[in-house]
Amino acid sequence: MKFYFKLLIPILIFKIINCQSCALGSYFSNNNCYLCPNGYYCPSGATKPIACPLGTFSYSSGGISECKPCSLGYYANNVASTGCRACPDGYQCCDPKKDPTPCPLGTYSSSNGGISECIPCYLGYYTNKTASTSCRACPDGYQCCDPKSAPSPCPVGTYSISTGGIAQCTQCYLGYYADTLARTSCRACPDGYQCCDPRISPTPCPLGTYSYSSGGISECKSCGNGYYTDTLASTGCKYCPNGNSCQSPVNAQQCSPVENLADSCTRNINAEKDQLKCTQSNSIKDLDYLTSVGDCEFYQELENEKKCGTNGYLSRYGFKYCKKFGENIDSFNKEGQKWVDGVRMCLMKKLLNSDISNCNELESFAFDTHVDCYLNPGHGAKSMCELLQMQNFIGLWNVYDFKDFLSINAIKQVVSVMSNCGSQLISNGINSVNNNFNSLLDSLNLLTDS
Numbered sequence: 001m002k003f004y005f006k007l008l009i010p011i012l013i014f015k016i017i018n019c020q021s022c023a024l025g026s027y028f029s030n031n032n033c034y035l036c037p038n039g040y041y042c043p044s045g046a047t048k049p050i051a052c053p054l055g056t057f058s059y060s061s062g063g064i065s066e067c068k069p070c071s072l073g074y075y076a077n078n079v080a081s082t083g084c085r086a087c088p089d090g091y092q093c094c095d096p097k098k099d100p101t102p103c104p105l106g107t108y109s110s111s112n113g114g115i116s117e118c119i120p121c122y123l124g125y126y127t128n129k130t131a132s133t134s135c136r137a138c139p140d141g142y143q144c145c146d147p148k149s150a151p152s153p154c155p156v157g158t159y160s161i162s163t164g165g166i167a168q169c170t171q172c173y174l175g176y177y178a179d180t181l182a183r184t185s186c187r188a189c190p191d192g193y194q195c196c197d198p199r200i201s202p203t204p205c206p207l208g209t210y211s212y213s214s215g216g217i218s219e220c221k222s223c224g225n226g227y228y229t230d231t232l233a234s235t236g237c238k239y240c241p242n243g244n245s246c247q248s249p250v251n252a253q254q255c256s257p258v259e260n261l262a263d264s265c266t267r268n269i270n271a272e273k274d275q276l277k278c279t280q281s282n283s284i285k286d287l288d289y290l291t292s293v294g295d296c297e298f299y300q301e302l303e304n305e306k307k308c309g310t311n312g313y314l315s316r317y318g319f320k321y322c323k324k325f326g327e328n329i330d331s332f333n334k335e336g337q338k339w340v341d342g343v344r345m346c347l348m349k350k351l352l353n354s355d356i357s358n359c360n361e362l363e364s365f366a367f368d369t370h371v372d373c374y375l376n377p378g379h380g381a382k383s384m385c386e387l388l389q390m391q392n393f394i395g396l397w398n399v400y401d402f403k404d405f406l407s408i409n410a411i412k413q414v415v416s417v418m419s420n421c422g423s424q425l426i427s428n429g430i431n432s433v434n435n436n437f438n439s440l441l442d443s444l445n446l447l448t449d450s
């Protein structure tokens with residue numbers, strides 16, 4: 001009996017304890033319950049603590065039945081962790097089980113708490129080292145097409161200046177030049193000189209020509225019949241000695257104006273412009289960005305979204321004319337070029353802000369925006385009416401493809417613009433304007449009659 005009793009008590013105690021088990025968060029060992037230690041967890045019935053796996057932790061003064069996962073941006077790269085560490089600045093912790101990884105080139109991270117992901121540099125900013133805690137603004141005179149690389153100096157013929165970052169250098173306006181790298185501005189071509197090519201220093205006006213302007217000068221003007229110059233770099237011409245002709249042998253050469261001066265100004269501005277274009281990474285090549293710089297690719301990207309087809313406004317008209325204006329930018333004067341840039345951004349902005357998915361509606365909406373944008377392009381550009389008074393006809397003429405005016409929407413657009421500034425133009429009595437205006441009306445009449 002005594003022996004039996006002695007044997008029974010421990011068995012009973014064991015049984016009772018074992019049946020009731022230890023409290024949750026404890027483990028049973030050596031006939032005792034123990035609180036689970038920090039860094040471990042003890043599920044019910046545990047006989048020993050189990051280490052918290054990677055990416056989790058446990059910490060408690062009471063029992064611990066399970067480990068908690070690290071919060072976003074924190075990590076635990078050891079088992080049995082009693083806490084997670086905050087991902088440090090310059091690093092990202094995509095996987096809480098692993099060591100932080102340094103931010104790749106072109107990205108940065110900076111935070112008071114943990115960091116789950118590095119952030120790409122804003123457009124015009126860069127970082128050319130890994131583990132960056134910030135991106136640097138591209139300095140004036142430079143461009144940062146690629147946020148992963150050091151800034152590159154603006155090529156000749158371009159400049160950059162900004163209060164924030166700079167993604168791309170800007171082409172000098174016609175008649176201005178930048179003949180060294182890394183310029184923060186272009187210089188105006190001085191009187192008596194011409195700047196056909198914005199990449200090279202001004203060249204003196206040849207004999208028989210002159211230049212004089214309050215802004216930049218892209219081309220010397222011919223003296224015309226009855227006038228001559230006897231020096232290079234003239235700012236004006238003199239009367240020929242014998243009335244209105246200069247046939248005397250002495251002056252013959254001086255008085256024959258240089259023909260086709262423009263031919264000596266072979267420009268390649270557009271090719272240059274294309275070369276300048278940064279290869280933007282996909283993340284920043286969005287519609288907002290394309291709109292902000294008036295990039296014609298805007299129309300292709302939008303077409304990808306709207307899918308109006310090759311006959312839709314975006315491909316057949318928007319993209320086409322955006323390109324054509326670019327190809328003929330040399331035929332516009334300085335204000336005309338500003339106008340082209342302004343109109344591009346204006347048109348894109350209006351399309352971007354509209355939320356039209358029906359392709360026909362989109363087309364008439366788009367043509368209506370042409371009228372608005374031609375008359376009020378914004379971005380520091382003058383209205384089309386003022387532009388026409390400044391003899392930018394050649395530019396506009398080169399751009400337009402008259403067969404496109406067969407579209408009723410396109411005709412409406414032109415008539416609407418013209419009637420907005422028609423009377424104003426005519427009252428100014430500028431002959432070339434009248435002539436061109438009338439010939440446009442004639443063309444329109446022809447088209448509408450047929």
Ligand SMILES: *[C@@H]1O[C@H](CO)[C@@H](O)[C@H](O)[C@H]1NC(C)=O
Nearest residue numbers: 127128129130136149150151
């Ligand atoms: C990063 O760019 C700076 C100029 O901002 C340059 O001095 C440095 O050498 C570049 N570092 C690397 C690793 O390319």
